[in-house]
Each structure stands twice: as structure tokens, then as C-alpha cells.
Amino acid sequence: MFAIYKREMRSYFISPIGYxxxxxxxxxxxxIFSLTTLMMGISSDITxxxxxxxxxxxxxxxxxxxxxxxxxxxxxxxxxLISAPVSTTSMVCAKFFAAFSVFMIxxxxxxxxxxxxxxxxxxNPDWQTILGSLLGLVLIAAAFIAIGVMVSSLTExxxxxxxxxxVIIFVFVMISVFNSSxxxxxxxxxxxxxxxxxxxxxxxxxxxxxxxxxYFISLxxxxxxxxxxVYEKRRxx
Amino acid sequence: xxEIKNLVKRYGNNCAVNDISFSINDGEIVGFLGPNGAxxxxxxxxxxxxxxxTSGSVTINxxxxxDNPLEAKKQIGYLPEFPPLYLxxxxxxxxxxxxxxxxxxxxxxxxxxxxxxxxxxxxxxxxIIRNLSKGYRxxxxxxxxxxxxxxxxxxxxPTVGLDPKQIIEIRTLIKELGKDHTVILxxxxxxxxxxxCDRIIIINRGKIVADEKTEDIEKxxxxxxxxxxKICGPAKDVQTAIKGISxxxxxxxxxxxxxxxxxxxxxxxPGLDMRRAIFNLCASHAWPIIGMEAVGLNLExxxxxxxxxxxxxxxxxxxxxxx
Numbered sequence: 001m002f003a004i005y006k007r008e009m010r011s012y013f014i015s016p017i018g019y020x021x022x023x024x025x026x027x028x029x030x031x032i033f034s035l036t037t038l039m040m041g042i043s044s045d046i047t048x049x050x051x052x053x054x055x056x057x058x059x060x061x062x063x064x065x066x067x068x069x070x071x072x073x074x075x076x077x078x079x080x081l082i083s084a085p086v087s088t089t090s091m092v093c094a095k096f097f098a099a100f101s102v103f104m105i106x107x108x109x110x111x112x113x114x115x116x117x118x119x120x121x122x123x124n125p126d127w128q129t130i131l132g133s134l135l136g137l138v139l140i141a142a143a144f145i146a147i148g149v150m151v152s153s154l155t156e157x158x159x160x161x162x163x164x165x166x167v168i169i170f171v172f173v174m175i176s177v178f179n180s181s182x183x184x185x186x187x188x189x190x191x192x193x194x195x196x197x198x199x200x201x202x203x204x205x206x207x208x209x210x211x212x213x214x215y216f217i218s219l220x221x222x223x224x225x226x227x228x229x230v231y232e233k234r235r236x237x
Numbered sequence: 238x239x240e241i242k243n244l245v246k247r248y249g250n251n252c253a254v255n256d257i258s259f260s261i262n263d264g265e266i267v268g269f270l271g272p273n274g275a276x277x278x279x280x281x282x283x284x285x286x287x288x289x290x291t292s293g294s295v296t297i298n299x300x301x302x303x304d305n306p307l308e309a310k311k312q313i314g315y316l317p318e319f320p321p322l323y324l325x326x327x328x329x330x331x332x333x334x335x336x337x338x339x340x341x342x343x344x345x346x347x348x349x350x351x352x353x354x355x356x357x358x359x360x361x362x363x364x365i366i367r368n369l370s371k372g373y374r375x376x377x378x379x380x381x382x383x384x385x386x387x388x389x390x391x392x393x394x395p396t397v398g399l400d401p402k403q404i405i406e407i408r409t410l411i412k413e414l415g416k417d418h419t420v421i422l423x424x425x426x427x428x429x430x431x432x433x434c435d436r437i438i439i440i441n442r443g444k445i446v447a448d449e450k451t452e453d454i455e456k457x458x459x460x461x462x463x464x465x466x467k468i469c470g471p472a473k474d475v476q477t478a479i480k481g482i483s484x485x486x487x488x489x490x491x492x493x494x495x496x497x498x499x500x501x502x503x504x505x506x507p508g509l510d511m512r513r514a515i516f517n518l519c520a521s522h523a524w525p526i527i528g529m530e531a532v533g534l535n536l537e538x539x540x541x542x543x544x545x546x547x548x549x550x551x552x553x554x555x556x557x558x559x560x
Contacts, residue, residue: 003334003337006334006337007326007334010326010330014325015325075323076319077322079287079319079321080321081338082286083285083287083310083313084335084338085306085308085310085339086338235287235289
């Protein structure tokens with residue numbers, strides 16, 4: 001499993017994609033940060049930053065995951081992994097963790113944004129809320145990367161993988177927006193249960209909601225599980 | 238030892254592999270022969286655990302590939318039809334990756350060097366695979382299969398797309414590997430199996446149609462004898478005259494040739510040399526013989542006849558249904 005992780009990490013940084021991703025991620029996060037806090041008179045209210053970051057995921061994360069399996073299939077290197085004495089689960093996990101690691105590199109670097117914020121912010125930033133939101137962001141990113149991994153395993157075209165991932169993430173993020181226009185209370189409560197945004201909103205306003213954390217983690221696991229099934233299914237078809 | 242029992246693989250209604258059984262003993266080089274779409278690659282994919290079977294069992298050295306895939310896969314090196322190469326890596330990096338992937342425990346540097354030397358990759362070890370020629374890429378693919386020193390090596394059409402010199406090199410290499418590995422290779426090129434393999438399994442439409450030692454097949458080939466003749470003379474008379482010689486099984490006209498000659502294909506009973514008799518006959522009628530050539534029945538003919546026989550059967554059935 002470690003071998004696949006290592007190769008995947010290398011391939012991110014041997015090709016331009018890793019750098020492109022990091023550049024876009026840092027540019028977007030920096031832009032959002034300055035627009036939502038610094039240019040708003042350095043308010044200590046940072047809620048908007050987290051909300052927009054979540055929305056930006058829908059564009060940047062597919063860049064990270066699109067190649068994972070799609071490229072493998074296109075180059076026909078998949079057989080090497082499948083015929084090697086490595087289980088499907090560890091193959092999927094290795095790829096997931098590689099993408100997640102690159103995300104974490106960018107994410108950690110984006111934390112630099114907070115330095116001017118803490119230095120100049122008016123009022124007292126709420127530490128717990130910020131930490132809670134950051135944790136939420138990381139978990140949601142993990143879940144979205146898992147979605148990307150799954151979609152990438154379905155196609156050999158990277159563009160299709162990226163667009164497919166975008167659509168699914170878009171649905172998960174935007175459910176709450178459409179939700180308000182639905183009449184049926186029953187349907188609305190189900191959709192708001194699924195909505196990543198609704199759950200995340202709790203974290204942003206400072207309520208550490210354990211069910212949200214559990215939801216994000218299980219979302220991640222479900223999609224990784226589906227990916228493993230995709231591979232098993234292909235073997236058995 | 239690899240044992241395959243009653244292996245069946247269906248894709249929907251299409252039966253790619255239809256109830257085949259055979260076993261491969263240690264140290265053999267087995268050629269898996271068949272036309273395109275016969276089920277060779279499917280069988281190999283199942284052998285290597287890349288694909289499941291609909292029913293039947295595959296055991297590698299007593300380990301079932303479906304029950305304990307990780308253990309079974311450790312004993313197999315596999316070169317698929319398209320060598321699975323990461324083009325952006327150097328040969329050395331790639332082989333190191335495969336080494337890690339197979340969680341190999343042999344001395345890393347030494348083992349990889351040995352393999353590179355064996356498949357003659359030492360001089361391109363630090364080059365990026367993308368920049369290598371097809372022949373070298375194929376060798377990297379073979380090197381990849383050899384990592385971890387697996388007992389069984391499976392090659393799927395290892396010489397496809399190579400130039401004649403490379404083909405010969407790869408064949409020699411495979412033959413050499415056969416000395417200390419059990420090798421299974423699939424191909425649709427007959428001389429290849431004839432040259433490399435100890436044993437030939439012919440597969441068509443998902444079924445085994447022949448499974449014999451190469452020598453036995455070659456003996457069967459020599460057993461029947463055909464001669465191609467070019468004779469100047471009235472075609473019909475010559476044909477009837479030749480048919481009259483005792484020991485001639487049949488004589489047929491193949492066509493008109495230059496100098497008003499006619500070409501005939503003549504087959505004699507096994508073990509008889511009819512050339513003198515034919516010469517004497519033609520001399521007595523003053524029909525000049527301008528060409529006489531022994532046509533050895535080769536593997537191609539056997540292959541085609543075996544495959545045709547099998548294909549003829551379902552066709553006959555279909556025709557009956559139509560009537």
C-alpha cells in the first residue's frame with residue numbers, strides 16, 4: 001500500500017498537476033480570505049471565509065482526484081496493480097491518502113492567511129469556532145476527495161472524471177440552496193440531513209456538532225467503499 | 238504446478254472461456270495458441286487474478302486464486318498484452334516501485350541489477366520509459382514480471398508489435414527464462430510456439446482443441462507428405478495418370494502456371510517417397526517436369542484444420558435448423 005502511495009505522491013509532483021493544484025488552491029484561498037476578512041475592514045467574523053472555501057472545493061478538488069484511476073486505466077497500468085499481491089482496499093486507500101496528503105499540504109500552507117488576521121483583527125476571534133470550522137473543512141475535503149476517487153474509478157477520461165466529481169460535489173453543497181424552495185416538509189428534512197452545507201453551517205457558527213463530524217467521515221468511507229466495490233464488480237462482471 | 242479445472246467465464250450470454258481444464262507442471266514452457274478472440278487473454282487474466290471466473294477453480298501451487306489471491310499472486314509474474322508501464326518514471330524507479338508493490342524481500346539493489354542484466358536493460362536503467370523504444374519497453378515489462386523471482390511467469394503476446402530482430406531476442410530470452418521458471422505464453426504466431434515451447438495448448442472459441450507436446454505435433458506434421466508439381470502437359474491426362482500411381486492419395490490441379498504448365502498438389506501415403514515414380518511416369522509420356530517441391534505440412538495447417546473442424550460443427554447445426 002505504501003508503494004502505491006509513494007508513487008502517487010511522486011506523480012503529483014513529477015507532472016505539473018500537483019503544482020497547478022497548489023497554485024490554484026493557494027490563490028483561491030488567499031483571494032477568498034482577503035475578500036471576506038481583510039477587505040471587510042478586518043472584521044473578526046470569519047464565517048464567510050469558511051463558507052466560500054467550502055464552495056471553492058467544488059472546483060479545486062476534482063483537479064486533485066481526476067487522474068487517480070482514470071489515468072491508470074488509460075495507460076493500462078491498472079493490470080499491474082490488480083495482478084500484484086495487494087488488496088483492492090489498500091490500493092484505493094493508498095490513492096485516497098495521496099490525494100488527501102496533497103490537499104493537506106495546500107491546506108496547511110493556506111493557514112498562513114491567519115497570521116495577518118490574528119495580528120490585526122478587531123475584536124477577539126473565537127478560537128474554538130475557527131478550529132471547529134477548520135476540522136470541518138478537512139473532513140469535508142476528505143469526503144469530496146473520496147467522491148473524486150470513486151468517479152475517477154468509473155472512467156478512463158480525466159475530464160469526465162473531473163466534471164462528474166464537480167457535479168456530485170455541487171449537488172452535495174447546493175442541496176441547501178434548492179432546499180428552501182421545496183414544499184414538502186418531509187423531503188426537505190431528508191435533503192437537509194444530506195446537505196453538507198447545512199451541517200457545516202453548525203460548525204461555522206461555533207456549535208461543535210458531533211453528528212456532522214460523523215456524517216462527513218461516513219460520507220468519506222461510503223465513497224471509498226463504493227470504489228472498492230466498483231473494482232470488485234469489474235472483476236466479477 | 239498450476240491447475241485449472243472446469244474453468245468457465247461468461248460475459249452476459251457470450252461464453253469467452255467454456256469449461257477448460259489443464260494443468261501445467263513445474264519447469265514447462267507452455268504455449269497458449271489461438272486466433273484472436275479465442276479466450277487466451279481471458280484465461281490469462283483469470284490465472285493472474287485480474288478477473289474472476291463464472292465457475293471452476295484455479296490453483297497456483299495448491300493455493301486457490303479466488304480464496305487466497307494475495308498468496309497466489311505472489312507466485313506469479315505477469316506481463317499483460319500492453320505492458321503496464323508508468324511512462325513518466327525511469328526504468329530504475331519503475332522497477333523499484335514494482336519491487337515495493339510486490340513487497341519483495343530479496344536484496345533490492347542486487348536483485349534489480351540481476352534482472353536488468355538478464356533482460357539487457359542496464360544501459361537504459363536511468364532513462365525515462367516514455368523515451369524508450371517499443372522493444373525496450375517490452376523488456377521493461379518482462380523485467381517487471383521477473384521481480385520477486387516468481388515461480389510462474391505469464392506472458393500475454395510478448396512479441397506483438399516488435400521488429401524481427403527484437404522478436405528473436407525476446408524469444409531467446411523467454412526460452413532462457415524457461416530454464417528456471419515455469420513459463421506460460423500466449424500467442425497467435427505459430428513458429429513462435431514451435432521455437433520456444435515444450436507444450437502447445439490450442440484454444441478456439443473458449444475451448445481447448447489440442448493439448449500436446451511440441452515434438453508430437455511436429456511428428457504428426459512429418460507423417461503426411463505433400464508435393465507440389467509443375468508439369469507441362471495436358472492437365473487432365475497428367476492428373477489421371479498421377480492418380481494411377483499406387484501410393485498416391487490424391488492429386489489436384491492448383492492452377493495454370495508459366496510455360497503452359499499446370500501446377501498440381503499431390504499427396505502420398507505416409508512414409509512413401511513418390512518423386513521417382515512421378516518422374517518415371519512423366520518421362521514415359523514426355524511431359525517435362527519443370528518444378529517439384531516437397532510441401533511440409535506445418536503448424537499453420539494443423540492449426541487451421543483443427544480450428545476449422547471445430548468451427549464447422551456449429552455451422553452444420555445451424556444449417557440444419559434453418560432447413
